[in-house]
Amino acid sequence: MDTRPYIFNPREAHEAEQKWRIVKRSVDARQRELRVHLTILTDEQGRPIAKDAPIPLYEPPVFQDVHKASRSALIIGAGPAGLFAALTLIEHGIKPIIYERGKEVSERKKDIALLNRNEGLNPESNYCFGEGGAGTFSDGKLFSRSKKRGNMQRVMELFHYFGAPDTVLYEAHAHIGSDKLPTIIKRMRECILEHGGEIHFGCRMDSLRELKDESGKFRETPIILAIGHSAHDTYRMLAEEGVAMETKGFAMGVRVEHPQSLINSLMYKSLSLNPSPEGKGNNLIDYIGNASYSLVTQVDGRGVYSFCMCPGGHIVPAGSSEGTCVVNGMSASHRNSPFANSGIVVQINPEDIPGDNPLRGLEYQEVLERLAYSQSIGHLSLDIGHFPSTAPAQRLRDFVEGKASKDLPKCSYLPGIVPSRLDLWLPVEIGKRLRQGFRDFDHKYPGFLTNEAVIVGVESRSSSAVRIVRDPDTLQSVNTPGLYPCGEGAGYAGGITSSALDGINAALKIAHLAR
Ligand SMILES: Cc1cc2nc3c(=O)[nH]c(=O)nc-3n(C[C@H](O)[C@H](O)[C@H](O)COP(=O)(O)OP(=O)(O)OC[C@H]3O[C@@H](n4cnc5c(N)ncnc54)[C@H](O)[C@@H]3O)c2cc1C
Known part of the structure; x- marks a missing residue:
């Protein structure tokens, strides 16, 4: 071929x-x-192969029966890193035992619906916590900037095997969508259980000590730590119990939302977007989909860039603790909402935050998330019986020009947005750079900086602010043998694909040790 x-x-x-x-x-x-x-x-004669020709698309995974396997591994967290680690262990005849603090995906959906209706946050079951991790109700963009980490195609093949569309196998910027991801995640769980793995929902790991014997050694190893980057309580516990960690650079800012039609006209400017006289099936937007963008600039020595752009998407409440306000974005497979949103974030380096506490990046995030919350409650009184998930917002041009917004445009954020002076309360090192960043983006795409757009605060969890330090060869914690920190929460991955790949790599290390 x-x-x-x-x-x-x-x-x-x-x-x-x-x-x-x-x-x-x-x-x-x-x-x-x-x-x-x-x-x-x-074929060998150069003739195209038919779409439904009976040839395998790839080597399908072979899952072994691990009900009675002689080896097992604990996995903390059922996000992409934990699930792909579990599947890989099963391929190698090792029994995975997963502990996940959140709920299984269909129960989790109900908590997310309550959150979207502004009826309260469940701190254990939300956009970050629960089966499938932060990747389940996300945009489901499947690409990673790094090609060095390993077999990316294998991640795509596994997603495809569990029901993702064919496009994930060949599309340069593959996308699944939050309507399809829950079913794929459920099939992964069914496969893990059917082959003899275990998954325990509603089980938060609160201490590593409980897993150790009197001599301080783990009773059961290995332990794959795939907790994601939002489990601040778990990070604190790990720090207290002496697991080696360090601050790492991260990024924070806001989410900006434009009408999708405006972004289409800015990004596809040289294309004729009108449906052709040939009619249905030939409308360019139908074929290529709503436009996305990827923007980057430098302001005062720091990167300012777009992050997790969601064409035809929604802004969502992505916090996991009460009294904080965190936003992120997602979209369904058709990406057909009338809105285009994206995080616009400013790079923050460890030296920007004084002190030597390895968790100081987390603390910085939390201060801003609480500040955003206090700005978001607006006219709502606290006696509604729960913490509201409204978010503070300002029209984009008003933000850049330092003016209050008299009103706000329509926005996809379901719990509701509240007018707020983000230009006044965002830390100066972030606010000043964002303002200049938006001017730079407008220079590149005139019309981007408009009051038709709104910014919503705060986009604080674009990446992990902590690294759980591991040995590059063994992938084990440098001071806690048997512990394999992996995925986004360990600080070695960012996004669904690279976190899944990191989980696979941890599992392969363990499988290799067994031989
Ligand atoms: C709204 C949203 C949209 C996103 N969109 C995209 C996108 O389009 N493309 C993309 O590549 N990335 C996207 N991301 C980021 C992506 O989801 C993450 O990078 C990815 O899920 C990280 O995988 P992970 O397995 O390392 O961690 P996570 O997915 O965060 O999973 C960690 C799991 O561990 C569990 N856990 C935490 N602490 C404990 C504990 N103590 N005990 C037991 N369980 C615990 C959590 O409940 C969670 O389920 C999005 C994120 C969000 C929130």
């Missing part, structure tokens, strides 16, 4: 995708006419 690259117009590309086996797709929207680059699988 071979492959051959083609360049098509959207209609031809659409037809080719229905007929042939595609191995790579990317879209070039820089010219007036949209060009779609497709790489198609061919």
